[in-house]
Amino acid sequence: MPAAAPALLTVRVDRKVYRRARTEPVEAVRGLTFSLQPAEITCLIGPSGAGKTTTLRILLGLDHDFEGAVTPDPNAVGIAMVFQDPRLLPWRTIEQNVRLGLPRERRGRDLDGLFESLALTPWRGRFPGALSLGMQRRVALARALALEPRILVLDEPFVSLDDTAAAGLRGLVVETVARRGTSILMVTHNVAEALEIADRLLLVSARPASLLANVPLDRPRGRRDRAFLEATRADLAARFPGVIAQ
Amino acid sequence: MALIARLVSLAVLLALWQGVSVYADVRTLPAPSAVFAFILREAESGNLLFNVGVTLARVGVSFVIAMSLGVLLGIALGRSKLADRLLDTPLLVVLNTPALVVTVLAYVWLGLTETAAIVAVAINKLPNVAVIMREGARGLDPGLEEMARTYRFDRRTWIAHVLLPQLQPFMVAAARSGISLAWKIVLVVELLGRPNGVGFAINYYFTLFDVTAVIGYSVVFMSVMLAIDALILQPLDAHVRRWR
Numbered sequence: 001m002p003a004a005a006p007a008l009l010t011v012r013v014d015r016k017v018y019r020r021a022r023t024e025p026v027e028a029v030r031g032l033t034f035s036l037q038p039a040e041i042t043c044l045i046g047p048s049g050a051g052k053t054t055t056l057r058i059l060l061g062l063d064h065d066f067e068g069a070v071t072p073d074p075n076a077v078g079i080a081m082v083f084q085d086p087r088l089l090p091w092r093t094i095e096q097n098v099r100l101g102l103p104r105e106r107r108g109r110d111l112d113g114l115f116e117s118l119a120l121t122p123w124r125g126r127f128p129g130a131l132s133l134g135m136q137r138r139v140a141l142a143r144a145l146a147l148e149p150r151i152l153v154l155d156e157p158f159v160s161l162d163d164t165a166a167a168g169l170r171g172l173v174v175e176t177v178a179r180r181g182t183s184i185l186m187v188t189h190n191v192a193e194a195l196e197i198a199d200r201l202l203l204v205s206a207r208p209a210s211l212l213a214n215v216p217l218d219r220p221r222g223r224r225d226r227a228f229l230e231a232t233r234a235d236l237a238a239r240f241p242g243v244i245a246q
Numbered sequence: 247m248a249l250i251a252r253l254v255s256l257a258v259l260l261a262l263w264q265g266v267s268v269y270a271d272v273r274t275l276p277a278p279s280a281v282f283a284f285i286l287r288e289a290e291s292g293n294l295l296f297n298v299g300v301t302l303a304r305v306g307v308s309f310v311i312a313m314s315l316g317v318l319l320g321i322a323l324g325r326s327k328l329a330d331r332l333l334d335t336p337l338l339v340v341l342n343t344p345a346l347v348v349t350v351l352a353y354v355w356l357g358l359t360e361t362a363a364i365v366a367v368a369i370n371k372l373p374n375v376a377v378i379m380r381e382g383a384r385g386l387d388p389g390l391e392e393m394a395r396t397y398r399f400d401r402r403t404w405i406a407h408v409l410l411p412q413l414q415p416f417m418v419a420a421a422r423s424g425i426s427l428a429w430k431i432v433l434v435v436e437l438l439g440r441p442n443g444v445g446f447a448i449n450y451y452f453t454l455f456d457v458t459a460v461i462g463y464s465v466v467f468m469s470v471m472l473a474i475d476a477l478i479l480q481p482l483d484a485h486v487r488r489w490r
Contacts, residue, residue, distance in 0.1 A: 060396055062392065062395055062396065075398075080397075081393075081396045081397075083389070083392075083393060085389060087389050087390060087392075087393040089390065089407055089408065089411065090489055090490075091411040091489045092407060092411075092489075096407075100397075100399070100403060100407055101397045103398070103400075104400065104403070127489040129489060129490065143397075147397075
């Protein structure tokens with residue numbers, strides 16, 4: 001059982017305040033604690049502008065100016081990130097983009113299998129500008145997976161993709177968990193999507209963000225039918241009307 | 247098509263020149279044929295090659311100095327607020343000092359030497375490069391910066407694959423505007439205090455009131471600079487934009 005395994009990473013943000021010259025300080029996060037387990041998909045759901053991105057920055061070790069702790073040190077765990085806008089280097093080829101994400105000594109490694117599994121092989125020598133957004137996200141995913149991370153963080157990975165592209169990418173993410181035992185943290189405000197693939201939902205309030213609920217979804221991904229999805233959604237909507245719409 | 251348009255406009259220009267020169271005094275506006283005859287004569291004597299070569303060498307050395315210092319300065323200004331505040335005023339002062347003043351002062355302070363000539367040209371050009379590069383360094387994509395930090399790009403990787411590619415279009419722009427500025431200033435610098443070069447030759451023929459020679463030299467040097475732009479800088483520009 002995933003819940004019994006020791007946590008890969010525990011994030012505790014007691015308080016995060018943005019202070020800028022000449023403006024009122026803004027409290028982005030107040031009381032948000034959660035853990036990530038191996039081989040589990042955790043979805044962080046909350047209203048837009050709720051400090052989800054702030055939380056991700058803290059989790060990635062990019063922002064140290066907060067009250068709380070991330071244990072162990074995120075730099076030692078092996079976390080890879082897929083940004084919402086793919087953030088590829090437009091002046092480098094797809095292959096170079098993936099390799100540059102690796103530490104220098106591992107850049108020469110064999111990536112044929114990775115490119116093949118993401119159906120990117122024919123595109124290796126092309127520039128990102130030649131690819132659709134869905135394909136660019138796929139490259140961003142390849143760049144993250146090449147690191148063989150223990151934790152994969154995805155920020156709104158399926159937003160503004162057509163249904164086929166989104167389903168394809170979703171399938172790849174689920175497969176990654178199954179095959180490599182990666183722990184996935186996905187930020188989204190698409191509840192339907194989260195209900196389909198998550199093992200656990202973290203519901204976050206509007207700003208300042210705090211944890212409202214930690215909801216495990218016990219039924220395995222393959223057996224979630226329409227009735228289950230609708231019932232779960234209705235139940236959550238009744239309990240957390242501010243976060244989940246009916 | 248673009249090439250044909252260019253050739254047509256060149257032919258029209260030459261025809262116009264030929265037409266006007268028929269009615270003008272031979273001494274104030276010689277015909278194109280007279281100018282080309284002069285160019286051939288000067289080339290045969292070896293003077294043309296020597297003077298153009300000397301001037302090109304000066305343009306080259308001062309261009310390299312101004313570009314490398316200007317790029318470094320511009321990046322520092324664009325990346326650091328403190329550097330920008332400290333150096334903005336001196337930069338504006340140099341930017342607005344006439345080329346002639348810089349040249350005269352360089353000759354006074356450093357003597358009538360090759361060093362003085364090159365320093366004068368470099369100082370005239372450097373602020374332009376720095377200002378263009380500052381704009382480039384200010385406009386770095388914050389999303390890519392964050393990506394680079396998340397993926398722990400080491401310094402070398404960051405410079406080669408994140409910083410420089412974003413600055414390349416600005417560098418090429420600075421180089422192209424800079425090289426045309428540099429050669430114009432080199433001629434003035436040569437005219438004022440060098441015993442050779444295109445600027446010296448033009449001054450020499452000016453004292454003889456030999457307009458044919460003056461135009462001949464400027465046509466040759468202009469052609470050389472246009473060729474450098476077309477054969478080196480424009481392909482470079484296309485190369486750095488190939489991914490677009």
